[in-house]
Structures are given as C-alpha cells and as structure tokens.
Amino acid sequence: MLSRSLRSRILVTATAVAALGLAACSSGGGTTPGSSGTAGGGGGGGDTITVGFSQVGAESGWRAANTKSIQESLTKENGFDLKFSDAQQKQENQIQAIRSYIAQGVDYIAFSPVVETGWDAVLEEAKQANIPVILTDRAVDVADETLYQTFIGSDFVEEGRRIGQWVSENLGTEPINVVELQGTTGSAPAIDRKAGFEEATKDNPNVKVVASQTGDFTRDGGKKVMEGFLQSNPDIDVVYAHNDDMGLGAIEAIEAAGKKPGEDIKIVTIDGVKDGMTALAEGKINYIVECNPLLGPDLADIIKTLDSGGTVERRIVTEDGAFDQEQAKEALPDRQY
C-alpha cells in the first residue's frame, strides 16, 4: 500500500483548476464537454465521476496488480463510473481508446502510456474537449506540459540506480559480465532503468554490460532473449532484468541450460511481485528493487481533489523499497501482490 503521508500530499490546496485551463467538474451536470452526459452512459451525471482508463496491457504480474488496484478503487460505491480498456501493449490501441473516451465525453481520462513519445495530438484533442488527463505509472514526452494535470508513479531512474549500486557494491568487486533484459522499447521504465543503472556503474570498471536486448516486460520475452544470450555469451555472471517477469523467464532459460540461477548466474530485477519475491526467497534471484503498482487509491484521491476544484502536485513520486534474499523471506507472508 502507498503510505498515508503520500496520499495526504496529493490533497494540496483548493485553488481553482481553471488556472490550468481545464474546468471539468462532474457533480451537478456541468456545461463543459467533460462533464455533460449521464452516469454510466458516457459523461458524468449526478455525483458520479466518469473516468476512461487506458491500460498498457496485461504483460506482467505488476500490471495485473496495477489493474486490480485501479478497478478496486474507482468503483461505483466510491462514486466512479470506470471505463477500462486494455491496449495489449500497442500505442495505436491506446490512442483509439483515448479518442473514444473523448467522444463519449468522460469527465477524466487516465492512462499509463506504453511508450513515451507520440501523444501530443491526442492529448491536445482531450484538452480541446476540456477533459483533464492524468498519467499513471509512466511518463510522456510532450512539448506542452499543460496537456496533462499530474503524473503519479515511481522514479524509474532511481530504481535503475539502486540496482546498479547494489551490483557494483556486492558483485562488482571483481570483473563481471552483465546481460540486460530491457523493458518495452521506447517505454519510460526501459529508458530510465537503463540510464539509472549506467549512471550508478559507470565508475566501476569491473561492471561490463556485454549484451542488452528487449524482452518486452514479459516472461516469455525474458526467456527467449536469455536463451539467445546464453548461446552467444559463454561467460555471463549477472542478469539485470528491468522487471520480475523477464527475470523469471531468464531463470527458466538458465535452468534449461543446466546452470543454477542465483548462484552460477546472479539475477537482479525490479518490481517485487509475489512470484519475484518467492524466487528471491528461494535464492534464484539475488536482489529486487520494488516498484509499487498500487496506484488506484491515489488516482481516486487525485480525481476527487480535482473534481472538487482543488489542485494536485505536477509530479507525485511513489515510495519503493528494496529486498535482498533474507528481507524477501520476511516480507513474503504479508505481500499483497
């Protein structure tokens, strides 16, 4: 769960949202395109806030936990009418979903962008329709920052940095060959986690990245890419996987090659989902930096704050932990996802 302190930081002031040029208020049937219509039939009505959410896909355990958190937070009982779509990791599907939410006149649009670039046009359309946009989990690279209200999610550069520091201090005391399983090409976490790791290891000449390829954040992708790495690189010491699922796929490939994951080849990953934490506790992974997927309660708070005329911080960074094998054993019984 995100901490109370984080959630309370979202509720900043009761300044008019009009300052940002957007004035959606679903209660009482407003006159902007973002607030007209009836509850459940496109657009807000009465006290219900209609939210169109475009999810990246269902590529990982992290994503499943994130979807569950959003669906369990933006409920009818909590005052929301949630319209949810799964883009199957395709930007064109997300653009289509956002256009459909605009056409339906929803009160708010929230989405986790599959890649960083290519959003200017569709977000401009949302702005023209007076529909506030909230980014969850991943950032966008747009020329006009007023195209979205806020971005809530982890600091991916810091996650990569923390992995790099751990590798440098714990494994880089002698020369090591690292292979990197990157996330989806062009996505914020893939770009940032790579950059953070490079920054943290650049002054340690013992840490050498000998191969780096995308496994698209999936278990299957991680397994296939790792099989290729094992064939072309006889001396792999460490796998740096940008998420648990790819690390779990790498474990399968390493075991199939007759080697012991966590011992013959060390593995470090990011996320901290139950399957990853289980593999860490079993000694098959060596270190995990957490990426908290439980963004639903904060998303609900952000929307309610905006809807009542308040403002929120432009960037809300979620708090993430980190686990070695002993810490994973302790944390596992209470792990929520």
Ligand code: AHR
């Ligand atoms: O954007 C967050 C990343 O996306 C998670 O680390 C990964 O598991 C997911 O697919």
